[in-house]
Amino acid sequence: MNIGARTIKTAIAVALSVYISVLFDVGPAIFAAASAVVCMQQSVGKGFRNGLEQIIVNLLAVVVAVVLGLTIPIEYLSMALATVIMILLCTKVLKTPNHIVLGIMSAIFILSSPHEEFSQHVFTRVLAILIGMAIANIINLIISPPHYREALIAKFIELNNFVVQCFVDSVNKYLYLTPGTEEEMSRNQSHYATLLEETEKLFNLLHYEWNVGLFSSKKKHNKHKTEQQLFKEYLNYNRELWQRSQDLLFLAEERRVRRERANAPAISSEFHNIFEMLVNVIFNATTYNSELQKKIKGEEAVIYPAPRVWSKLNALLTEWLENTPNSNFFMHAWLEVSVVTYNIRWFAKESTRLLNWENNDQKTKQT
Structure with missing residues (x-):
């Protein structure tokens, strides 16, 4: 006890x-x-x-x-x-x-x-x-003031690891037609809700500490304010990433049903190229996310530029459309791939935005 x-x-x-x-x-x-x-x-x-x-x-x-x-x-x-x-x-x-x-x-x-x-x-x-x-x-x-900052960072990392894993799993379920079970989705939803509640509680407690600013210099106060904004953005980033993972699960099921109704036609080489590109982008996004975790923990992180995805996808989609018949089946597939790409791109772009948070904040102040 x-x-x-x-x-x-x-x-x-x-x-x-x-x-x-x-x-x-x-x-x-x-x-x-x-x-x-x-x-x-x-x-x-x-x-x-x-x-x-x-x-x-x-x-x-x-x-x-x-x-x-x-x-x-x-x-x-x-x-x-x-x-x-x-x-x-x-x-x-x-x-x-x-x-x-x-x-x-x-x-x-x-x-x-x-x-x-x-x-x-x-x-x-x-x-x-x-x-x-x-x-x-x-x-x-x-007497023994609680260290909510360290506890919050640890909980942030735990939440982020879980959310990113769910997002990657959702992408894989879409790409490889392996939809999850109701039990798995319910378990993940419950675990996410618990992690989010614990994280928000710690964030609110630390928020009180930041707002007091007791015995702190102006420089330290500004540092806390910047960190507060970063942590707030990071919390929203994880919330949004979780929601997008759930949207992708829905698309994965839609794709499975659509292919079953069409008697599971063979996947073209052009579509395989698109899949390969998406796998590469998701790999890059998880790399950016790992560096972002370092930034949240106060460690030195590698700064990456914002990714360029649409130009690559456009070339692949053009090649694919030129070699596929004009039908509702392929039109739905095209729309699905666009949505999946958009969500993966958001993951990569948002993680790099937060990696560049201090630089972006300084540019905003200068303007």
Whole structure:
């Protein structure tokens, strides 16, 4: 059983919050502990980003609780109204639904004060809540900040390897008429969804870190901004590549059915030449993609120029059309090959575009 860093940090925050509350006779100390638990965030950036929101929500909770506590002596009724008000404030006004629990908790803690001594207890209970909130953010900053960048890069590579493999398999299924089974496609879809969800989660967590820019110089901030844009583009690149692999699977099945209906005519030598060209392009595209992985990992990568595919394909298609009869069967084949080529070309061209990302970004700034 693994105990994560966040679990340890939460335990330390609870212990310190209780200790400080008891030391300075601010109580009940359990309020500080509960506040520390609620305010502990997954990342340093997320903690600082939410810090201001937490303060605002707490202040509103105090105002709501004080007003209701002084005007409605019936405890369960005032707590119920406070709950409704805090939910509405967090969702409709502040747009901070993540802090609903914190707001309700703070209001209820204050409203649970003895009615005859309500005013005297408000200050100490608010202070206890603030102690827990402050300790949670401090602990989150100084103790074992999570390394989301390294985790994201590792997950990026895992996602990309899987997506590229699926894309290449889809091309091969089209070229060699080996359609996949429903079970295989369902398994791949499920695995892709899991990988994408994990990658997006890590990307969002790192996004908080980038946006905070705590103690960072302007140069470092600009570097993070460039990297953020590259990672965002890379994530979209993998999403798009997966979708194109699914489109190619559909074409593979279409080609199989079309050939069955036509009694599987022999494949001409001209069409074999087109297949050979597509295999070469997909090989080049995977090479570009491997270099792009190096770039994502921060390693030195070989920069390739944008590929030229259509001119080669045009010559081969012209040769093929000149030697094939004019029929719907061959017209459909021509359209399919064009679509497959377009998708492979996109794979190659997009990978080289991202390989040249910094150069393209600098050109854009200059213009």
